[in-house]
Amino acid sequence: MKTIELDDDLYFYIASQTRHIGESASDILRRLLEQSAHAKLNAAPRQAEPLTPATVQTMAPVTQDKSGIQALLASGALQQEEKSINRFMLLLGALYRDDPAKFTQATEIKGRKRVYFSQDPEALRASGSTTKPKPVPDTPFWVITNTNTSRKQNMVAQLMASMGYDEALIAEACGTV
Amino acid sequence: MKTIELDDDLYFYIASQTRHIGESASDILRRLLEQSAHAKLNAAPRQAEPLTPATVQTMAPVTQDKSGIQALLASGALQQEEKSINRFMLLLGALYRDDPAKFTQATEIKGRKRVYFSQDPEALRASGSTTKPKPVPDTPFWVITNTNTSRKQNMVAQLMASMGYDEALIAEACGTV
């Protein structure tokens, strides 16, 4: 058991979320957090700072025993999402956070005519007739969105392959899109 | 400041969500929780057990210094919701939880022909031509849904008035729908 300090209002908020008598703080928080990855998809799309090649060089990849995508896949947060586009966005965000530099590099994958990723939505719009660009949450990138599910899976597969993830993880990620 | 105990794994999970050096547990949790109310709206609609008059009698209202709707209104979770129907559902859920018996009683409000609330979706469907009943998450009730925003506000106002909330709170709740 660990102990943490909380502001009073937050403490009362959490306490108010008790559903069963005798529930522990961990129980309540687990329930509340279980699904929280969800919301950022609907929040006002916050764009991260545009990346320059220089800054990309200096950004260290996340180093930890479990990568962000692995955590995301394991968390079940993706299963909470009904629409494949939401699962897609969540995956892209996690991939970006795991290694912004590699992600940026991998971002160069494209279709026959359409550009799939860009920091400039206009570049995406210009590359096809109805690409429907959308921002990838918490990221400086935009993606095209007028695609069927298998293409979304495909984009994730190409992206992850380019970033150097192994087969198994790629397959798992694609399976959840 | 309050202190709570957490399971180790939850503690480490929360710590791993640090975005800024020196962030406090409250900062991190606020970020994670801010939006978590959201997810249940998209989850498979889980119906609570149907209520019988007998069980309603025995359910005690939530007793605490801050009611659930107050906590909800203060939490900013509603502002995360883009669609008014989602804010509406969140409010209804909170009202139910604050006092199931009074909520059940208040549930008798209705329109000229349409029945607004029922534990049986068919009753709602039968009361109008396109009522679009939907379950209120974590609740045994269904609501009609084919309404404009002002009617939703109206329904919340009537419901809360019947439950005995004061003017100011009602106004605030309606304002956020």
Add this chain to the structure above:
DNA sequence: GATTCGATCGGAGGGATAGTTA
């Protein structure tokens, strides 16, 4: 011919607005 890619268009959900009733 087979496969990959693009983007049209059908379907669903939300809710403003037009229509109805008291």
Add this chain to the structure above:
DNA sequence: TCTAACTATCCCTCCGATCGAA
């Protein structure tokens, strides 16, 4: 008849399967 309250049609947006093009 005029208005206020209520209903539900119907438009708009978003998603993504399907079909056409390369």
